[in-house]
Amino acid sequence: MSAPGHYSSEGPPDPKLEPVRRALDAPHPVAPPGLAAAAAQRGRRLLRRRRAARRLGWAVLALAVVALAVWGSTVQPWQPADTITPPGLGW
Amino acid sequence: MVLERRRAREFEAFAAGAAGRLLHAAALLTTEPRDACPAAERLLTRALARTYAAWDALRGEDPYDRTRAELTALFARTAWRYRRSRGGVLGRLTPQERLVLVLRVREEVAEERTAAGLGLSEERVRAILARAVARMRHPAAGAGPASGPAARLGMAAR
Numbered sequence: 001m002s003a004p005g006h007y008s009s010e011g012p013p014d015p016k017l018e019p020v021r022r023a024l025d026a027p028h029p030v031a032p033p034g035l036a037a038a039a040a041q042r043g044r045r046l047l048r049r050r051r052a053a054r055r056l057g058w059a060v061l062a063l064a065v066v067a068l069a070v071w072g073s074t075v076q077p078w079q080p081a082d083t084i085t086p087p088g089l090g091w
Numbered sequence: 092m093v094l095e096r097r098r099a100r101e102f103e104a105f106a107a108g109a110a111g112r113l114l115h116a117a118a119l120l121t122t123e124p125r126d127a128c129p130a131a132e133r134l135l136t137r138a139l140a141r142t143y144a145a146w147d148a149l150r151g152e153d154p155y156d157r158t159r160a161e162l163t164a165l166f167a168r169t170a171w172r173y174r175r176s177r178g179g180v181l182g183r184l185t186p187q188e189r190l191v192l193v194l195r196v197r198e199e200v201a202e203e204r205t206a207a208g209l210g211l212s213e214e215r216v217r218a219i220l221a222r223a224v225a226r227m228r229h230p231a232a233g234a235g236p237a238s239g240p241a242a243r244l245g246m247a248a249r
Contacts (some may be wrong), residue, residue: 017196020227023180024148024197028111029118032132039136040099043143050144082105 099144105154106139119193120166120186122179129235130173138162159198163190163208171235188223195220211227 117131117138118124138161142154149157166173167190176182181189190209194200195216206213 015226016228020192020224021196023227024119024193026115026125026180028115029128031110031114031135035110035114035132035136036139039139040102040143042136042140042190043102043146046140046144072111 094147098143102143102146102154104206109155109158110135110139113155113162116159117162117166117194119181119197120162120189121173121177122182122189123177124179130177131214134162134165138165160208162185163194164188167209183226184223188219188226191216191219192223192227 113136114128114131115125117135119126121128121130121134123131137160141161142158145157146154166186170186170190173186181192184192187209191205194205194208195202200208202213202216205211206216209216211219238249
């Protein structure tokens, strides 16, 4: 993004920051050799879990649609209800 | 299967190149010494795993930037665990000051991207950075994060 020593996007390099920058610019530690492989494995697991969750969501949705269809075709709630009011009891 | 193998190969190549630099950033955040930083390694492994899971959906986004963003978010969420210094250079700073300092000075992320990434305003980022730098330069001017309730709340002790 900017040259070393150039710190603020608005102004010239800030000399106050030099000691801080030097303190932060130590050589990188060596990452342990298994770290990338462990991360990849963890990532695969994450991906698998996400896919399973998505599949489960779709399955629940499909089931809900089927249930609604079955209920609709048996009860047929759009048919007019009985117009005869049952007699009130005890009135 | 072919796709998965290719993803794994690309990811391994990326991780091999970026892990050292990212681990250094993580160790600065957790304030662990460079040669023994298990918490930073754990953070980085989790961040890299999330990058791996998002690999096919990156669509041109730089995986390094993505991993750094994941790392930042993970650290910000668990920052209370790292209040106490573990012996690193930034041990005197609060977790938030460390985040801003690492992103702005070491990673040279632009002010507005830093602000967006941390959910702060740009003025706030500037103020936090100024405080962090002052504390780095004059250790006595502001108390460390573990030295008192006022300091823990981010207020200067004097």
